[in-house]
Amino acid sequence: MPILKVDIRAKEYLTSKGEGLLVMSDLNFEIKRGEFMCIVGPSGCGKTTLLNIMAGLDNHYYGSVLYTGERTRKVNSDRILIFQDLGLFPWLTVRQNVEFGLRVRGMSKSGRGKISRKYLEMVKLGKFSDYFIHELSGGMRQRVALARALAVESDILLMDEPFSFLDAQTRDTLYEELQRIWAITRKTIIFVSHNVREAVCLGDRVLVFSASPNSKIKAVFKIDLPRPRLIESEGLMSEVRPIMEALKPEIGRSHG
Ligand SMILES: Nc1ncnc2c1ncn2[C@@H]1O[C@H](COP(=O)(O)OP(=O)(O)O)[C@@H](O)[C@H]1O
Ligand SMILES: [Mg+2]
Incomplete structure (x- = not known):
């Protein structure tokens, strides 16, 4: 059984003008226990919104998020x-x-x-x-x-672009540290990033979002590189390229 099963039919916000903004629809994916899942997508596509929904902090959506088969409805730090x-x-x-x-x-x-x-x-x-x-x-x-x-x-850690404000050297060290800690603790990690290289370095899978409004999952890439992975290693590049290609037109469409 997946640790998380996400089925978001529609997520809307009410804008300050009083109009509905359809952020995302028909989002379906599952996360296995112990998996390291990275999510990339253009700014404003709904990555933070999705993390809030998965955490149980936002219940205003159509669909369901199942934690080990049960509906998550409120914040529960055990999980x-x-x-x-x-x-x-x-x-x-x-x-x-x-x-x-x-x-x-x-x-x-x-x-x-x-x-x-x-x-x-x-x-x-x-x-x-x-x-x-x-x-x-x-x-x-x-x-x-x-x-x-x-x-x-908790079983699951949701990380929202945590290293974006650090200098490159510090960040590179933390990539190694996070992989080491993940391996020891066997946590399930869902990590939002706007850096494809970072996502490939860390993730078992990389999920690519399309641009808003009405974002969807555009593609999912499985990363089979051996661990621990180094951000500067040559091997990453061949995995990075196709993800960049999937993402590029979305960044072009985004006005975030
Ligand atoms: N509380 C809110 N009310 C209205 N619109 C929001 C709210 N939070 C986010 N949005 C809008 O929803 C979209 C997705 O936002 P967000 O999840 O923060 O995207 P990301 O994290 O991918 O940059 C954006 O267009 C943003 O302006
Ligand atoms: Mg965000």
Whole structure:
């Protein structure tokens, strides 16, 4: 059974002019447990909208999203968590940030400590647990956010262009780190990107969206390259090219 089965018949927004905007329709796909799925598409095609729907944050659509066969209707961090880089609290230490969600749930101090240690070690920030967020580099902040997302121990991680504001070098390191962590934790990851190379480097599959309005899945590419994959490796290019070709006319049509 797929961990997620997405069947969105139609998703509309009401614009400020009071008109309906059909963002997407007839979107059908399944995600296997443990899969790393990347989604690429032009700006404004509805990628963030789709993540919100999958997370259960947006229920205003026609269709269904099934989590292990059941309908998802509300946010449930046991299952699905959206990974955002902006949610770190600057007045808390690294460790307190990672433990925040666990504290909200009422977990004991020792329980929280055990989990935060585990995941801070995993993202290689064990030595920085008492630092404040403003003392960290952009890449380190991403690692804290990742550790915090992992600490909740949800099955699925939804990541919305998480590395877009980092410099290239930091980003390349994080591609390797994310693959390593994915391999250890066996999470299901759904990763939105606007960079095809990044999507090929990370994904088992790459799903290409067409431009809005009324976006659809234009193509799905299976990436069979051995792991761990390096972003600069020659082998990526042959997989990148056909995806670029599918995406290019859509970026041309998009006004996002
Ligand atoms: N809350 C909203 N109300 C009205 N329109 C929205 C809202 N959120 C997004 N949109 C519109 O829906 C489309 C898809 O947006 P979004 O999911 O953010 O795209 P992407 O993440 O692919 O860039 C865009 O045209 C955007 O302007
Ligand atoms: Mg977006």
